[in-house]
Amino acid sequence: MTGAEYALIAGAIFLGACLQASTGFGLGMLAAPVIAMVEPALLPATLILLALLVTVLVTARERQHLDLRGTGWALVGRIPGSFLGAWLVALLSREGLAWVVVTVVLAGLLLAARGWAPRPVRTNLIVAGAASGIMRTATSIGGPPMALVWQGHDGPRMRGTMSAFFMVGSTISMAMLWIAGAVTAEMLALALWMVPAVVGGFAASRFVNRLLNPRRLKALAIGASALGSVLLVVQLISQLAAAG
Incomplete structure (x- = not known):
């Protein structure tokens, strides 16, 4: 990747960490x-590793506001879901995974x-x-389903509970991806380079x-996600046109 591409990713991660x-x-x-x-090949392990870091930071900050019972029931569904997700990573091509990303984001935006x-x-927490x-x-x-269920909580309780979950x-997902052979040295290297962006975003959130x-x-997150999805769709269509 070029320096400009690294900067673009770092900027997105900084803003995303601040929002999260x-x-x-x-x-x-x-x-x-x-x-x-x-570079779709860097998904999903790179972001999951960075998300693990920001969730640890937020959970520690909001530890007095956690809904441990709700988190526990949500985790009951998370484990089998992670197995299925790792299977999809092993099955899909890079382009296929990119289209899945677009579909997931747009579905979350529509529901919100x-x-x-x-x-x-x-039952809703498990599902x-x-x-x-x-x-x-x-x-x-993985945010949209949990945000829909927990959106009635106040700010600290929602942040803390979702971060604990x-x-x-994220630890479970990384284990599943590692077992599936979907974690590469390039993913780990990018995650390491992006740690300052995560820490900076967390600090800015205060x-x-x-x-x-x-x-x-929430409106800012939805707008930024929509813009990112539109850009990705344009990129994918351009690649298909070039290949054709």
Whole structure:
């Protein structure tokens, strides 16, 4: 990759980490389309590793506001979902995985725009956890299902609970990807180079939280994700046209 491409990815990860540290999700939705556009082979392990770092930081910061019972039920569904997600990574081509990323992001945006808000009861938490596991392991985007279930929580409780769930879930996803042979040295190297962007985004979230309310943050995440998806669709169509 060129220096400009590294800078583009770092910028997306910085903004995504800031959003995730402020709302409980956002890193995958914002950064995955950008990475898929530049080099889809780096997904999903690179972003899952970086998400693990930001979730550890946020969980530690919001540890007094965790919903441990809800997290536990969501993790019941996360484990089988992660197995299925790892299978998809091994099955799909780079282009196929990129299209999955687009589909996942756009589906999440559609549901959020329609205002669907399932209650955080046991069955919904298990189903959302399974869906998040599939999406997270296959595409590095696992936020939309959990955000829909937990969107009624206040800011600190939502951030802390989602971060605790993703912290454990990201560890499971990385283990599944490692077993499936879907983790490369290039992915690990990029994740290491992007650690400062994650830490910077987390630090910036403290200031963002004072300036923006949750509704504005959510709108920003949705808008940025939509833009990233549009850019990725354009890139994929251009590649298909060139190949044809």
